[in-house]
Amino acid sequence: xxxxxxxxxxxxxxxxxxxxxxxxxxxxxxxxxxxxxxxxxxxxxxxxxxxxxxxxxxxxxxxxxxxxxxxxxxxxxxxxxxxxxxxxxxxxxxxxxxxxxxxxxxxxxxxxxxxxxxxxxxxxxxxxxxxxxxxxxxxxxxxxxxxxxxxxxxxxxxxxxxxxxxxxxxxxxxxxxxxxxxxxxxxxxxxxxxxxxxxxxxxxxxxxxxxxxxxxxxxxxxxxxxxxxxxxxxxxxxxxxxxxxxxxxxxxxxxxxxxxxxxxxxxxxxxxxxxxx
Numbered sequence: 001x002x003x004x005x006x007x008x009x010x011x012x013x014x015x016x017x018x019x020x021x022x023x024x025x026x027x028x029x030x031x032x033x034x035x036x037x038x039x040x041x042x043x044x045x046x047x048x049x050x051x052x053x054x055x056x057x058x059x060x061x062x063x064x065x066x067x068x069x070x071x072x073x074x075x076x077x078x079x080x081x082x083x084x085x086x087x088x089x090x091x092x093x094x095x096x097x098x099x100x101x102x103x104x105x106x107x108x109x110x111x112x113x114x115x116x117x118x119x120x121x122x123x124x125x126x127x128x129x130x131x132x133x134x135x136x137x138x139x140x141x142x143x144x145x146x147x148x149x150x151x152x153x154x155x156x157x158x159x160x161x162x163x164x165x166x167x168x169x170x171x172x173x174x175x176x177x178x179x180x181x182x183x184x185x186x187x188x189x190x191x192x193x194x195x196x197x198x199x200x201x202x203x204x205x206x207x208x209x210x211x212x213x214x215x216x217x218x219x220x221x222x223x224x225x226x227x228x229x230x231x232x233x234x235x236x237x238x239x240x241x242x243x244x245x246x247x248x249x250x251x252x253x254x255x256x257x258x259x260x261x262x263x264x265x266x267x268x269x270x271x272x273x274x275x276x277x
Contacts, residue, residue, distance in 0.1 A: 011125050011180050016133075019126060031057070040090040046075060051058055076109050082157035089113060095160045097167060109161065118163070121173040125180070 010018045038055040041047055050063040075087050076096075085093040091113040099108040166275050168174055194215040267275070 012123060012129050015122070015125050016129050018122075034060070041088075042090075043086070044089060045087045046072075071107075076111060079111055080109070080155035080157065080159065085111075091115065095162055095167060096155060097164050098161050100163075110138065112167075117168070117171050117173050120168060121171075124168065 020110055034057055035055070038047070038051075038057065038060060042051065042055045047064070049061055050065075054060075057251040072088070079085060079087055079093060080096065085091065088111065093111040094114045095112055097112050099110065152160050152166055154160050162170070
């Protein structure tokens with residue numbers, strides 16, 4: 001299979017086998033990917049400035065500098081204002097993904113091409129099969145995701161600006177996906193996650209479940225919030241579900257049990273409460 005274009009139809013055990021295949025020779029795969037990137041993008045304005053149309057890997061390593069987001073941002077601005085995608089890519093830019101803003105206090109804009117959805121879908125299809133290696137039975141049951149999806153905006157030239165999850169959930173990759181026992185039930189929710197969880201508890205009647213709350217960053221995760229979640233988990237276990245785990249993850253500074261300033265981590269009140277739960 002072309003390593004530049006992962007098949008997003010891989011699921012379950014097949015996805016795990018494909019992951020093993022492409023990671024068993026990581027250096028070779030990375031070299032092939034770099035060669036493919038240079039072949040497809042050698043005529044862009046950015047690479048031409050350093051490589052003059054060459055696609056040689058050694059020339060790339062010698063000539064193209066290591067840069068930061070600040071260095072590439074002027075090109076992103078030009079594309080957002082209507083200039084051609086060929087500034088930085090050999091394929092048409094279809095949308096601009098928006099980061100959460102945790103690394104520098106404000107979101108970063110990431111131009112993307114349609115093919116990128118194939119790669120992202122491949123990674124999403126791996127989540128439950130990987131967890132299932134350690135929590136058996138998820139392919140026989142259901143996993144619930146409560147994800148916060150941001151509203152989208154657009155650039156001056158009309159390109160949509162979306163969060164990564166918004167991009168995926170609005171794509172045909174998600175909306176037209178075939179049945180997959182590893183991802184039997186997905187719920188896209190607002191910050192009212194505990195209420196949604198309570199409403200759907202009665203559907204959790206299968207051998208094993210993992211409940212995941214992701215990106216619910218508009219709720220201040222106080223001890224009261226976690227007490228409510230633990231109570232709901234307790235209820236569904238008492239009702240007969242074999243609940244195996246709960247993942248807390250997020251992308252905003254205000255989310256989670258710990259305050260993070262990227263040089264230190266300190267527990268919030270919720271973290272202190274949970275450590276003694």
